[in-house]
Amino acid sequence: MRDVVARWVCPAAYVASGRRAVRVSVVAATGFYVFRYGLDRPVAATYALFAAIALGGLSRIPGTGRQRAAVLLRAVPLSWVLVVIGTYLSVRTWSAAVGMLVVGFALAFSAVGGPRAAGTAPGLQLLYILPSFPPYDPASLGDRLVGTSTGLVLLVAAEALLLAEPRPPAYEERAAGAARAAERCARHLAAPPYALTGADRAAGREAGQALRPLHVPEAERPAGPGRRERALAHTGLATRTLLSRLAGLGTGRGEADPAVTAVLRAVADLAEATAGSLLSGPSPRASYEALVAARAHLSAVSAGPYRGSAVRNIAPAVLRGHAAVLEVADAALAMGVAADLAVRGRRAEVPVPPGRFWYATTWAPLLWWHRIRGHAGRRSVFFQNAVRIALALTAARLVAGVDTLPHGFWAMLATLTLTRTTLDETWHTIRLALTGTLAGALLTAGTLTLAGTDTRVYAVLLPVWMLIAFTVGPVRGVGWAQGLFTVLVALVFAQLAPPTWHLAEVRLLDVLVGSMIGAVFGVLAWPRGAHDELRYAVAELLRRAAEIVVATSASAARGTEAVPSSGAPAGHRSLHRSVILAESAYAQYQSEPVRFGGRARAVPPAVDWQATLMAGHHTLWGAQRLLEPPIAELGPVAAEVLAGAGERVAGRMLLVSAALDPGGDTPNASVPAIDGSFAEFAAEPPDAPRLYYAAVSWLESLTTDLTRIGSGVSDGT
Known part of the structure; x- marks a missing residue:
C-alpha cells in the first residue's frame, strides 16, 4: 500500500515527466494549430504533431535538454528519409510489409550504438509507420516533410531552451574523481607506515562504485562504438582495477623499499595527471614516462630467469610484493593511456601500446562495423530484440493492409509500444494496456457524444489533455498511458474529420489486434528475454x-x-x-x-x-x-x-x-x-x-x- 501511495505522490517523478510534458505539449499543439487552423493544411498538421509526440514522447533519449536537442538535430535528415520511403512503399501492401521488415530491423538494431541510439529508435519507428497507412498519397509528400521538419525543429528548440534540467557529473568527472582517490591511496602507501586507513579504503570503494554502469546515468555511460566511448570505458575499467590493486597493497610493508616506493610515487603522480587531463588539463605523458622508467627499474631488480636454487637471493615474500606493485603500475599505465585517448583521440601524446588499445588508430566506420558484426548473431540480445520487433511490425502491417483495418496505424503503434523482451512482461503489459484503453475508450465515447462536431471543444481540450497525458502516463505506467493516449488521439482526429463515438470502438479494436500480434511474437521469438x-x-x-x-x-x-x-x-x-x-x-x-x-x-x-x-x-x-x-x-x-x-x-x-x-x-x-x-x-x-x-x-x-x-x-x- 505504501508503494502505491509513494508512486502517486512522488514529486520528483512528476517534476521530471512534467518538464517533458510541457515541451512536447507546447511543440505538438503549436505545430498542429498553425497548420490546421492557420494555414488549413491538415496533413502537415498531423505530421507536425506526431513528429513531436514520436521523438519527444515515445522516444526516451537520455540526457539533459541540450544533449537531447543535439541527438534530435542529427535525427532530422534520417526522419526525412523515413517519411519519403514510408510514403512511396505504402502504396502496395507487400512493399509496405517488406519495407517495415527492413526498416524495423535496422532501427531496432541501431541500439548497438548505445543508449541514445536505443532511446531514439522507437520515435523513428513511429515516423516510418505514420506514412505507411492511408491515405496512400505520394502527392502529399511535401506537406508531410514540411510538417515533420516543423515539429522536429520546434522540438529541438524546446529541448534546448525550455525548463533546462541540471546535468549530472560527466563520466570524465567521475573517472577523474576515482583517479584522485587512487592518487591519495598511492601516496599513503609510498610513505610511512606504508598502509591504507579505513577511510582510504572506503573512499576508494566509493569512487570505484561511482564508475560502475549501474550507477552512471544512461546519457553519461560510455557505451558507444566510437574511439572516445571505448577509451572512456577503458579508463573507467583501468581506474577501478587500479583502486582494487591498491587496496590489496594496503596491509603495510613494514619498511621502505626504494624501488617500490619510487613506483608508487610515480603511480600517484600519473593518477593526479590523469585526473587533470580528464578535466581538460594537459596530457599525462610526462608522468606516464616517469612511471614507465620506475616500473622498468623495479622489474629489473626482481626479474630474471632461474639461476640455481634462488632468484638473485630475493626472498619469496619480496618477489610477491614486487609482482603486486608491478600490477598496480600496469593498471595505472593503462589508465593513463586510455584517458589520453579519450580526451585527445588521434592526437594523444601518450604512447599507445598494441593489443589492448587496438581501436586507437581504427577508422570510425570500422569501429561501427566491429560493433555491428559482434552482435550480428542469434546469441546477441540486440539482434533478438530487432528480429522480434521487426517481425511483429511486419505482421501488423500485413493484417492492417489485407483486412483494411480501420486506423491500422494504431494497431502498429500498439505493437511497437506494448511488445516487451520477455513473454511474461508482454502479457502483463497487455493486460494493463487493454484495461487502460477500455477506460479511455469509454471516456472518449462519452466526450464525442456530448461534444459532437464542435471542433472548438476538442481544440481547447487537446493541449490540456496532452499535458496531463505526458505527465501522468510515464509515472503511473502503461495502463494509464494507454488510457490517456486513447482520449488524446480521439481529440486529434476529431479535428481532422467528423467524429463519432465509433472512433473509441476502433481504437480499442486496434490496440487489441496490435497487442495480440506482439504477444504472438513474444511467444515465438526468445520469450525469456x-x-x-x-x-x-x-x-x-x-x-x-x-x-x-x-x-x-x-x-x-x-x-x-x-x-x-x-x-x-x-x-x-x-x-x-x-x-x-x-x-x-x-x-x-x-x-x-x-x-x-x-x-x-x-x-x-x-x-x-x-x-x-x-x-x-x-x-x-x-x-x-x-x-x-x-x-x-x-x-x-x-x-x-x-x-x-x-x-x-x-x-x-x-x-x-x-x-x-x-x-x-x-x-x-x-x-x-x-x-x-x-x-x-x-x-x-x-x-x-x-x-x-x-x-x-x-x-x-x-x-x-x-x-x-x-x-x-x-x-x-
Whole structure:
C-alpha cells in the first residue's frame, strides 16, 4: 500500500515527466494549430504533431535538454528519409510489409550504438509507420516533410531552451574523481607506515562504485562504438582495477623499499595527471614516462630467469610484493593511456601500446562495423530484440493492409509500444494496456457524444489533455498511458474529420489486434528475454577464459612467448566478443523485472553476474600482461606448480560454466561453491622468479572472482 501511495505522490517523478510534458505539449499543439487552423493544411498538421509526440514522447533519449536537442538535430535528415520511403512503399501492401521488415530491423538494431541510439529508435519507428497507412498519397509528400521538419525543429528548440534540467557529473568527472582517490591511496602507501586507513579504503570503494554502469546515468555511460566511448570505458575499467590493486597493497610493508616506493610515487603522480587531463588539463605523458622508467627499474631488480636454487637471493615474500606493485603500475599505465585517448583521440601524446588499445588508430566506420558484426548473431540480445520487433511490425502491417483495418496505424503503434523482451512482461503489459484503453475508450465515447462536431471543444481540450497525458502516463505506467493516449488521439482526429463515438470502438479494436500480434511474437521469438542469453554468454565466456588460463599458465611455465605480433594472446578475440555479448545481455537482464503471479518483485540474484564479467576482463588483461616479452625462465619445480595451478583454476571455471549453461547437461544446477585456498597459491618454490608470483597472483584474483559468482553479492571491483 505504501508503494502505491509513494508512486502517486512522488514529486520528483512528476517534476521530471512534467518538464517533458510541457515541451512536447507546447511543440505538438503549436505545430498542429498553425497548420490546421492557420494555414488549413491538415496533413502537415498531423505530421507536425506526431513528429513531436514520436521523438519527444515515445522516444526516451537520455540526457539533459541540450544533449537531447543535439541527438534530435542529427535525427532530422534520417526522419526525412523515413517519411519519403514510408510514403512511396505504402502504396502496395507487400512493399509496405517488406519495407517495415527492413526498416524495423535496422532501427531496432541501431541500439548497438548505445543508449541514445536505443532511446531514439522507437520515435523513428513511429515516423516510418505514420506514412505507411492511408491515405496512400505520394502527392502529399511535401506537406508531410514540411510538417515533420516543423515539429522536429520546434522540438529541438524546446529541448534546448525550455525548463533546462541540471546535468549530472560527466563520466570524465567521475573517472577523474576515482583517479584522485587512487592518487591519495598511492601516496599513503609510498610513505610511512606504508598502509591504507579505513577511510582510504572506503573512499576508494566509493569512487570505484561511482564508475560502475549501474550507477552512471544512461546519457553519461560510455557505451558507444566510437574511439572516445571505448577509451572512456577503458579508463573507467583501468581506474577501478587500479583502486582494487591498491587496496590489496594496503596491509603495510613494514619498511621502505626504494624501488617500490619510487613506483608508487610515480603511480600517484600519473593518477593526479590523469585526473587533470580528464578535466581538460594537459596530457599525462610526462608522468606516464616517469612511471614507465620506475616500473622498468623495479622489474629489473626482481626479474630474471632461474639461476640455481634462488632468484638473485630475493626472498619469496619480496618477489610477491614486487609482482603486486608491478600490477598496480600496469593498471595505472593503462589508465593513463586510455584517458589520453579519450580526451585527445588521434592526437594523444601518450604512447599507445598494441593489443589492448587496438581501436586507437581504427577508422570510425570500422569501429561501427566491429560493433555491428559482434552482435550480428542469434546469441546477441540486440539482434533478438530487432528480429522480434521487426517481425511483429511486419505482421501488423500485413493484417492492417489485407483486412483494411480501420486506423491500422494504431494497431502498429500498439505493437511497437506494448511488445516487451520477455513473454511474461508482454502479457502483463497487455493486460494493463487493454484495461487502460477500455477506460479511455469509454471516456472518449462519452466526450464525442456530448461534444459532437464542435471542433472548438476538442481544440481547447487537446493541449490540456496532452499535458496531463505526458505527465501522468510515464509515472503511473502503461495502463494509464494507454488510457490517456486513447482520449488524446480521439481529440486529434476529431479535428481532422467528423467524429463519432465509433472512433473509441476502433481504437480499442486496434490496440487489441496490435497487442495480440506482439504477444504472438513474444511467444515465438526468445520469450525469456535476456535470462537464457545471459547464461549462455557467461558460460561461453568462462569456457573461453579457461582456455586462455591453461594456455597462458603453460606458456609462462615454459618461458615461451605466446603473444603474436598483433598484441593479443591466443583466444583473445573470442573471449573479448564473449565479454561484449555478456555485458549487453546483463544490461538488458537488469531492466527485466522478475514476476510472480503477475506482480514484479525484487529478488536477490542467485548469481553475481558482475563477478563473471570481471573474470573475463581480468583474464584478458592478465594473460596479455604476463606474456609480454621478455619472459623469465622458470625452474622445473616452479613450472610444474604454475601449470598445475592454471589447470585447477581453469577446471573451476569449467565447473561454473557447466552449471550456468542452459543448454548443458545440468541446466538448472546451482553454481558450485569454489574454494579459493589452493595450496599452489601459498607455495614458494626455490626456483621461482618474479614472473611466477605474478602469474600466481593473477590466478588467485580469478579464483576470487569465481568464489563471488555464486554468492549473489558483488563488491564492485
